[in-house]
Amino acid sequence: MKTYINLKTILSNEHTNASLKSIGPFTIVLFKNTPLHVNFWKVHISSTFEQYKTVLNVVVHILLKFRINFKFLNNPQDVIKLLGEKAPQSQIGKLITIYPYSVTEMKKLMRILYLALRDASGPEILTDREYKDSTTIFYRFGQIKLTTDNIIYGPNGKKFKDDRKPYFHLPDWIEDPFQRHQQATGYKLQKHYNVIGILKKDNLGNVYLGSTKGNKKIVIKQARKGMYSVYDGKEKARYREFQISKELQDKGFQQGLRPVDVINEKFSTFYIYKFQNSGSLKEYTAQHGPLVCNNKIKSILNIFRMTLSLLITVHELHQLGYENIDISNTNLS
Template structure:
């Protein structure tokens, strides 16, 4: 939802409505942190009205939060306001006017990855794209938008996570000393050289030491990369955080993805020495991004392990030998998970986001590692971070009472552990919010089909926070 304004400008002898903008051209994006949105709106709107230029803006703080959130597409993020100059001359004049208007103000916003920054501005960006572009209906019911080249050819109007002009368009500020994201940052998937902007090197060296060799994941808040530490020749994982993305407010405190990455580094240091926690290596800032470097561990995702052909239980429980192969793995993994959580809690840390996405496992040895400690908290953390921990987690693995509290408790991790083990049996935990009674129904049905009742007992005990009872079940099982 947008607050979309079509400007009515004053004219001699009365008023007139400005003509609609062309179908494509240079557009101006105004980026904003939540705290600066109202001030930027007050600064930009009068300029647009005086110029008779159409614009749109995020309708409310909730929408702005979505635009800058971690899950927003990178090519669409950061665009608090969009201004549509009717031609290039107006564009050049207008963006300079807005620059002068905002230059002395204490305002800033996240970098708009699809755009080029105007001069040294922290809030003004521009790109060439569609205003009211032609659309084409795709076979799946979605629509694609297009630019039209001078010869009439339709060219896809892509919102890429880097600045790229159509081949027939000249940047009017090409000679300006505008500051753009350096080409050696890995906003592009490093394993796909064809997707890189022209001239981008095959590997990026960060902090003069960490050689980025590929991408593991991307989000609007920053990427996760793998590479090598040139100082030690050891494999590393590098997590990136972009300023003013994924912002949220607690009282007078605004927290963004950089704050959370620094917090994760602190948690890793608290847990350093535990054999199932990656060792923290470095935390540094390069250009406007912050990077956390940690030891890289080898393993596959927890859910991928249980989905392997020779491991998966449901829906193949009736197959001969299936239960017999599943039980020893379940028993060993359950015992290891409980011991790992106990050691984390002994350091005063609650994990907060324990899910199959945040555990790696060795298929042969069943050794496991916890990864991704963004939501983990310690009792000494400030109130804003404690509150954040209750809000950020994986659906299907969150304690039912969690949202009503102002901090995480150990029972949150034990409930998540129960759902983690449940997902190894049948990955249905995301549906329990719709029907909590289904937890027992699935397990009862599987027990009736031959799954040991001890599996249900371990899960039920951990769900209720009865950890010692769950350990007793496992100990008796091993002796049986």
């Protein structure tokens, strides 16, 4: 099995006071006389797939030097899983987890990591806050030794459920040692547009229903930065879709998406389109096709008219110079 680093050799030669074990896809390094807290701050390191080998080597070197407990992914396939469309939202981007023993140690470590990883980037970790303006260093307070109920007990009988929701939240008796408030992803977007709800969930980028400040409906397509995709990736696909839509609109093409705006943020780019109140061809056949419709002849005639209209539209696109067209029953309306 391909791995990024041979940590066993490094530890046996340089750090005989450290133990090495595996839990699931993670390799865990624990130092003697450095116990793990039950609940405490955790530092997460995110990275793109392409940069991860470099990031891992830099971070491991620092953690071994200061004898700080940590776990990491050492297999490329496991990295792909946590950067891909099927990763649990609460785990996206958590490629390295660091367990500082004290807040003082954590502050010192963060300063060192910030300088060492200033040229690296990675996807946003949804459960965490990023350190300063970093796109690789994140942190959160939570359980380290997990319990079945995920409850953290505080002073005076207080309780906090560490449910790893896809946003940063703290027990009310814990204070963030770095900042009191941070702007969440989407803050630029929401200066200009309202988000009404989610039309489609996707780790690589959601699709939202929204509105302008003048209450005109829009569709917002998100592209999360730094995620992994087998093909070109959602970032490139969303950009290409928007650019082609603009070109077609400028050429007088009356069908398809109607582009409005692009909002670029730290961890995501949002592409804004006019809302079109029509379902996909797949939805139409499921609701009005001859297998479910009482008037089967009318249903077949409607599908015939839609097919003819589609052929005319495809011919028009060919005339405009577009040949490789992505057509399926889910993206046609």
